[in-house]
Amino acid sequence: SSTGFSLQAMDSSHVALVALLLRSEGFEHYRCDRNISMGMNLNNMAKMLKCAGNDDIITIKADDGSDTVTFMFESPTQDKISDFEMKLMDIDSEHLGIPEAEYHAIVKMPSSEFARICKDLSSIGDTVVISVTKEGVKFSTKGDIGTANIVCRQNTSVDKPEEATVIEMNEPVSLTFALRYMNSFTKATPLSNTVTISLSNELPVVVEYKIAEMGYVRFYLAPKIEEDEEDTKPQV
Amino acid sequence: MGVGGNFWDLLKPYARKEGFDFLRNKRVAVDLSFWIVQPENAIKAMHVRKPHLRLTFFRTISLFCKFGALPVFIVDGSPSLLKSRARIARYFRCSGIELANLPVPEEGVSAERNRLFSSHVQECAELVELLGMPVLKAKGEAEALCAQLNSEGHVDACITADSDAFLFGAKCIIKCFCPNSKEPFECYNMSDIEAGLGLKRKHLIAISLLVGDDHDINGVRGIGLDTALHFVKAFSEDDILNRLHEIGKGNTSQIPICIKVEDNVDGNSPNRKLSHCSFCGHPGSKKDHMKFPCEYCVTKDDEGCQRKPEDFKCDCFSCDMNRKHKEKKRLENQHTIFFHKIAEEPNFPKDEIIDMYLCNDNGYFSASDSPHIVWGNPNIEMLINFLNFHQHWEPAYVRRMMFPMISTIFLRDMTTTTVETTLFGQYEFDSVERVKMRYGYQFFVVKWKRAGVNISCKVPLKESSVQQDDAIELDEMVDLLDDFDAPEIHGDDGCSFLLTDENMDLVGAAFPAEVKRFWQEQELKRIKNSTSRSQENEKSPSPNSRSIQLNITEFYPSTKVKHRQSKQGEESSKNADSQGNGGSKMKRKMSSPDKIPKSVRRRLLFD
Numbered sequence: 001s002s003t004g005f006s007l008q009a010m011d012s013s014h015v016a017l018v019a020l021l022l023r024s025e026g027f028e029h030y031r032c033d034r035n036i037s038m039g040m041n042l043n044n045m046a047k048m049l050k051c052a053g054n055d056d057i058i059t060i061k062a063d064d065g066s067d068t069v070t071f072m073f074e075s076p077t078q079d080k081i082s083d084f085e086m087k088l089m090d091i092d093s094e095h096l097g098i099p100e101a102e103y104h105a106i107v108k109m110p111s112s113e114f115a116r117i118c119k120d121l122s123s124i125g126d127t128v129v130i131s132v133t134k135e136g137v138k139f140s141t142k143g144d145i146g147t148a149n150i151v152c153r154q155n156t157s158v159d160k161p162e163e164a165t166v167i168e169m170n171e172p173v174s175l176t177f178a179l180r181y182m183n184s185f186t187k188a189t190p191l192s193n194t195v196t197i198s199l200s201n202e203l204p205v206v207v208e209y210k211i212a213e214m215g216y217v218r219f220y221l222a223p224k225i226e227e228d229e230e231d232t233k234p235q236v
Numbered sequence: 237m238g239v240g241g242n243f244w245d246l247l248k249p250y251a252r253k254e255g256f257d258f259l260r261n262k263r264v265a266v267d268l269s270f271w272i273v274q275p276e277n278a279i280k281a282m283h284v285r286k287p288h289l290r291l292t293f294f295r296t297i298s299l300f301c302k303f304g305a306l307p308v309f310i311v312d313g314s315p316s317l318l319k320s321r322a323r324i325a326r327y328f329r330c331s332g333i334e335l336a337n338l339p340v341p342e343e344g345v346s347a348e349r350n351r352l353f354s355s356h357v358q359e360c361a362e363l364v365e366l367l368g369m370p371v372l373k374a375k376g377e378a379e380a381l382c383a384q385l386n387s388e389g390h391v392d393a394c395i396t397a398d399s400d401a402f403l404f405g406a407k408c409i410i411k412c413f414c415p416n417s418k419e420p421f422e423c424y425n426m427s428d429i430e431a432g433l434g435l436k437r438k439h440l441i442a443i444s445l446l447v448g449d450d451h452d453i454n455g456v457r458g459i460g461l462d463t464a465l466h467f468v469k470a471f472s473e474d475d476i477l478n479r480l481h482e483i484g485k486g487n488t489s490q491i492p493i494c495i496k497v498e499d500n501v502d503g504n505s506p507n508r509k510l511s512h513c514s515f516c517g518h519p520g521s522k523k524d525h526m527k528f529p530c531e532y533c534v535t536k537d538d539e540g541c542q543r544k545p546e547d548f549k550c551d552c553f554s555c556d557m558n559r560k561h562k563e564k565k566r567l568e569n570q571h572t573i574f575f576h577k578i579a580e581e582p583n584f585p586k587d588e589i590i591d592m593y594l595c596n597d598n599g600y601f602s603a604s605d606s607p608h609i610v611w612g613n614p615n616i617e618m619l620i621n622f623l624n625f626h627q628h629w630e631p632a633y634v635r636r637m638m639f640p641m642i643s644t645i646f647l648r649d650m651t652t653t654t655v656e657t658t659l660f661g662q663y664e665f666d667s668v669e670r671v672k673m674r675y676g677y678q679f680f681v682v683k684w685k686r687a688g689v690n691i692s693c694k695v696p697l698k699e700s701s702v703q704q705d706d707a708i709e710l711d712e713m714v715d716l717l718d719d720f721d722a723p724e725i726h727g728d729d730g731c732s733f734l735l736t737d738e739n740m741d742l743v744g745a746a747f748p749a750e751v752k753r754f755w756q757e758q759e760l761k762r763i764k765n766s767t768s769r770s771q772e773n774e775k776s777p778s779p780n781s782r783s784i785q786l787n788i789t790e791f792y793p794s795t796k797v798k799h800r801q802s803k804q805g806e807e808s809s810k811n812a813d814s815q816g817n818g819g820s821k822m823k824r825k826m827s828s829p830d831k832i833p834k835s836v837r838r839r840l841l842f843d
Contacts, residue, residue: 010788017788096792099673127783176783204791222791224783 001035004215005060008095009042016181017096017204017220026214028057034064039091048084056082098220103198103206104171105132109152110163111195111209115186117150122179124148127224131174132199137167141179162193173199176224182207185219242461243399243447244411250428251411253419256677259393260304260739263609264410265382267396268309268364268371271295272356289626292360293637295413296367301640303420304739308391308609309364309371310378311357359626366622367641368614374598380404381598388596390609393423400449402426403440403593435465436473441593442480443468446578449589458577467574477590483578512550515543519552613645614638639723643684643736650746662686663734665747668754672737672793679737680751684723686732 005027007020024030052058052073059072066088073082117139121128125143132138136153154167185207189195192209199205207219272288299305361371374381382394383404393408394401401409402424412422430436435443446464471479515522549555616638623629666685671678724735744751765787 014787014789015785017792096789098792178785204786204788220788220792222786222788224785226783 002032004030010096011181015178015222016184017098019098019218019220021215021218022211023215026212029059036062036064037095038062038069039089040069040086041089044086048086051082051084101198101200101203102170103203104169104200105137105173105198106168107132107137107152107165107197107199108167108194109137109165109197111186111189111192113152113165114195114197114207115189117152118179118182118186121148121150122183126179127176128179128182129174129176130197130199130205131172132167132169133172134169137165137197171201173201175199175201175205176226177205177221178224181219181221185221188217188219191217243443246433246461246465247399247424247429250424250432252423252425252428254421254423255419256303258303258421258423259299261306262392263306263308263390264299265308265310265385265391265394266299267378267382267394267398268292268360269312269353269357269378270396270398272353272360285628286359286626288356288360289363289623292363293367293623296364296369297637297641300367300369301644302737304644304742306611307364307369307395308385309361309369310381310385311361311371311373312378313374313376363619363622366615366619368612370609370611372599372609376592376598377404379406380592380595382406384596384598400444402429403437403444403449404598405437405596434469438473438476438594439468441590442476444593445480445589457580459574463574480578483575485579518550519554614641616642636723639684639734640736643682643738644742647738647742647746665750666733668743668747668750669735670793674737678740680740680743680754681735682738682743684734684736 002024004021004023008017010017048071053075055076056073060069061072062069068085068087071084071086121139121141124145125141127141129140130137131140136151139150141148152165154165156164156166188209191211196208197205198208202223204220204222209217211217271292296307299307365371372381377400379394379396379398379401382396383401383406385391386394386407387405393410394406395410395413397411407426409424410421411424414420443464446459447461468476512519620631620634623634624631663684663686666683669681669683672681725732
């Protein structure tokens with residue numbers, strides 16, 4: 001759209017959702033005459049983008065009604081110009097409407113800390129319970145070999161602001177999530193020093209990484225709910 | 237305008253933000269000129285054709301369908317002589333012309349509002365009549381008739397930003413109406429104002445007389461809202477206007493002083509202040525206190541008086557009476573000034589203003605008769621002609637925008653009669669598609685099927701692009717004015733459907749069997765998902781995992797209508813292709829079936 005470049009993708013089981021936004025002001029040159037939606041295979045897109053050097057200038061071009069998108073890579077000295085054309089997919093476009101919600105609790109913490117917590121807990125169990133109270137945020141898991149609890153208290157008195165843990169809480173929140181999705185989310189850690197986790201009871205969690213001043217990557221994960229023992233058994 | 241002096245700020249603490257269903261099945265009086273003035277001020281720079289008609293059209297449909305309200309539109313009559321004079325004075329004050337040149341309006345003739353505005357009101361009144369809404373004309377102020385209908389129980393609320401309505405007797409005013417938010421109504425109740433501020437209707441009238449209003453801009457010179465409020469609260473509702481009359485005539489001796497002061501102070505009014513010690517500040521002399529400590533300084537026997545602190549205030553009996561006396565004098569002086577200001581005002585208070593506020597005869601119907609308030613069916617053909625003439629809207633577009641109103645009326649009629657089963661004579665109820673969350677409220681997405689006709693969806697690409705242009709242009713214009721959800725057009729297997737968002741109770745009352753079947757299907761789907769998830773959980777090695785993983789699409793529904801693959805064979809073959817080739821061979825279709833071209837749209841909307 002004219003305001004920026006946005007992307008939305010879901011996993012095959014429809015449990016997690018990712019939304020990416022790159023605002024138009026962040027591009028050196030941005031032009032969009034008409035809103036357009038393109039279906040892309042992300043594996044193929046990754047293959048294309050790997051052909052770019054780390055310092056290359058990337059230009060993405062697409063025409064209305066076309067079935068391909070063009071990635072152009074220029075080296076900084078402009079002595080090498082690459083032109084890659086990727087075929088688009090025709091996806092049954094199921095764009096999800098994500099309303100702007102007010103969250104019961106918002107936790108902002110260093111992204112490396114969050115990645116470490118998810119990695120440590122996943123060696124113990126496969127689900128994580130995230131609880132936010134006045135005292136702080138607690139990550140808990142339980143597995144065959146035992147249990148694990150990690151509590152992060154609010155600390156805003158550190159020297160560097162990106163190392164602070166800030167908790168805004170309107171209501172106590174406690175939610176259960178699958179850890180393997182959380183670990184997948186933390187692959188975005190290099191994008192930002194901080195991560196923002198927004199929670200409301202019985203709603204999906206939002207794990208957000210800012211991309212400089214340009215936009216964000218937001219991961220949405222549906223919670224797990226406790227069931228009675230009888231319901232989990234198959235009925236014959 | 238209404239009452240001057242930041243009157244709305246006074247009432248601000250008593251505002252209530254009401255939710256979506258606040259006006260459902262409630263009768264609402266709408267001040268039509270207020271709806272016309274608002275967009276003209278906001279959209280002057282934009283090139284929108286007749287924004288007053290556009291806004292009135294979409295807002296009426298929003299009120300009726302989305303919020304379930306039953307609007308009654310009130311049109312202004314002739315303004316009173318006082319208001320004409322005040323309006324002329326306001327105009328001259330803004331333009332800087334001297335008051336000596338102020339023209340006096342002729343007796344018995346009221347100046348009408350400007351001709352352009354009157355024609356806008358007339359057009360909007362005609363439009364809402366064609367939409368089937370009742371329209372009443374007031375003898376004078378529209379908000380006066382709104383308030384009278386509210387007071388007499390003919391309507392449940394008034395939509396107006398004029399604070400006059402409370403003075404005319406309104407009980408519930410909706411000041412702000414923002415259809416795009418979670419709490420669209422900013423509501424003020426007279427009962428809240430009475431409980432919180434202690435002000436009743438005549439109190440408010442007295443305040444407006446003192447501070448100024450539409451009919452007397454200045455009010456009493458030198459009296460603001462705080463002074464007026466302080467004075468008015470001291471009297472009961474029945475007494476306040478009589479007191480103003482007496483003060484206006486200069487009979488201040490009969491007015492009792494508000495604050496009761498003890499009578500024994502009067503006997504000591506010429507009382508001289510006792511001499512006080514300059515050292516400790518208590519009564520007595522410094523010499524005496526040097527020898528013996530005074531009774532006020534409770535110290536040890538061998539020490540003298542304590543030195544008085546800096547902010548010392550003597551609390552002996554004599555000084556206390558002296559301070560009370562001064563306070564009484566100050567209050568008397570304040571009241572004297574207040575009364576003088578009122579008495580100096582010529583012809584205060586104006587009986588015409590009081591009579592106008594208290595008048596219960598603002599409409600063209602007698603007290604024994606009820607006003608004629610009936611909500612009928614919209615006149616579709618005349619409406620199409622009207623909007624084609626004024627707005628240059630295509631008949632297909634008008635029918636599509638009207639569809640939510642027709643479907644709402646149809647669903648309401650289904651609970652009482654079963655005469656007609658089709659909308660526009662061609663659409664019938666098909667099914668409940670899904671539940672939709674909007675601003676925190678749940679709606680049914682209802683699917684309407686065209687009765688008995690199959691339409692071919694094959695259209696050349698050229699028309700598709702033309703249709704896109706039209707859709708984009710129309711969407712932009714609608715978004716700028718007001719939120720409005722046009723029904724979605726959905727093609728499936730050669731048939732065409734329209735999707736509307738309907739109130740759940742309304743659909744449940746009209747088609748209970750269908751709704752029951754829908755919920756059963758939902759329950760069945762949930763059980764199926766639960767069973768499959770539990771099986772997956774049992775396969776996992778960890779026995780402690782007893783929770784059910786929820787699906788992200790349950791929280792964030794799709795904003796586009798999912799194009800279902802009509803044939804299972806095609807679906808399986810596409811899946812095979814994607815698995816085998818990694819999706820590289822899939823190509824984007826040149827014309828997506830989701831974009832319905834203009835000709836199909838035209839056929840859907842029965843040109």
